[in-house]
Amino acid sequence: xxxxxxxxxxxxxxxxxxxxxxxxxxxxxxxxxxxxxxxxxxxxxxxxxxxxxxxxxxxxxxxxxxxxxxxxxxxxxxxxxxxxxxxxxxxxxxxxxxxxxxxxx
Ligand code: TYC
Numbered sequence: 452x453x454x455x456x457x458x459x460x461x462x463x464x465x466x467x468x469x470x471x472x473x474x475x476x477x478x479x480x481x482x483x484x485x486x487x488x489x490x491x492x493x494x495x496x497x498x499x500x501x502x503x504x505x506x507x508x509x510x511x512x513x514x515x516x517x518x519x520x521x522x523x524x525x526x527x528x529x530x531x532x533x534x535x536x537x538x539x540x541x542x543x544x545x546x547x548x549x550x551x552x553x554x555x556x
Contacts, residue, residue: 478531480523482515483550
C-alpha cells in the first residue's frame with residue numbers, strides 16, 4: 452500500500468508503509484526543436500546545464516534539429532524541474548524560443 456507521499460506523487464518518497472525502500476520516480480528532461488534558436492546556442496545549453504562536452508552536445512543538438520526532440524538527461528523530479536527552469540530562463544534572457552520540458556520516465 453502506498454504512503455501519503457506516494458499518493459502526492461512527491462519525488463521524496465523513499466519508503467512504503469512496510470518500511471521497504473524504493474527509488475524515487477525519475478523524469479526525462481527534453482529539448483524541443485524550433486526554427487529560430489541558433490544551433491550554437493543549443494550546444495551551449497547542453498554544455499552549461501547538462502555537462503556534455505562539445506562533441507556530444509553537437510550530436511544531441513542535431514538529433515533535436517532532425518527529429519523534433521531529444522533527451523538531455525534523467526533526474527529525480529526536483530532536479531528535472533530545476534533544469535527546465537534554468538534552461539527556460541537562460542533562453543528567455545537571450546530572446547530565443549527554445550523549449551525545455553520534463554516527462555515521467
Ligand atoms: N532548428 C534550429 C535551427 O535550425 C536549431 C535547434 C536545434 C533549435 C535544437 C532548437 O532544441 C533545438 N537553427
